[in-house]
Amino acid sequence: MWDLPVGKSEPGEPITETAVRELYEETGLTVKPESLKVAHIIHSAWGVEASNGFLTVVFTAYEWNGEPENREPRKHAQVCWVDADTIPDNFVDTTSSALHRYLSAGPDASLDGWQ
Numbered sequence: 001m002w003d004l005p006v007g008k009s010e011p012g013e014p015i016t017e018t019a020v021r022e023l024y025e026e027t028g029l030t031v032k033p034e035s036l037k038v039a040h041i042i043h044s045a046w047g048v049e050a051s052n053g054f055l056t057v058v059f060t061a062y063e064w065n066g067e068p069e070n071r072e073p074r075k076h077a078q079v080c081w082v083d084a085d086t087i088p089d090n091f092v093d094t095t096s097s098a099l100h101r102y103l104s105a106g107p108d109a110s111l112d113g114w115q
Contacts, residue, residue, distance in 0.1 A: 002082075002091040004058065004099075019059050027079050028069040031061045038108075040098035045113030058098045 007022035009015060016033035023029050042056040070079040082088065084103055094112050101107055106112060 002088045002096075004092075004095045006056070006095075015057055016059075019057075020034050023061075026076070027066075028071050029064050029066045031064045035061045035063045037061070039108040040104040042094050042098055043109065043111050043114070044094065045111075055096075056094065058095065058102070060102070 004021070005023050005026040007018060007025070009018040010021075013021075014033075019036055020031055020033055023031060036059040038057060039060040040058040042106060043053065044050075044056065045053050047054050068075050068079045073089050084099075087099055091099075094110070097110055101110065
């Protein structure tokens with residue numbers, strides 16, 4: 001199953017710092033918080049650790065340093081770049097939808113599990 005680098009904010013941690021930290025922890029890529037731009041927001045109705053719902057904020061970054069590497073091999077089989085025209089079919093539904101909506105200039109937010 002494919003997905004984007006994801007993670008939870010630490011107490012008192014701004015969302016942009018969470019994105020920077022999680023990206024580095026999982027891939028070794030470094031990005032500055034000011035290089036991030038919100039691409040999509042997903043509001044999920046529930047989650048394993050969030051029975052009352054949660055938000056997923058998907059960022060884009062056009063400037064970064066490093067080459068992707070699998071820094072968490074117990075959690076991930078591989079880390080790599082994927083061409084935007086060939087997003088794998090076995091991608092996590094919510095983040096796949098967010099990517100497709102971003103790439104097609106679709107809605108900036110989506111709902112998951114609220115129907």
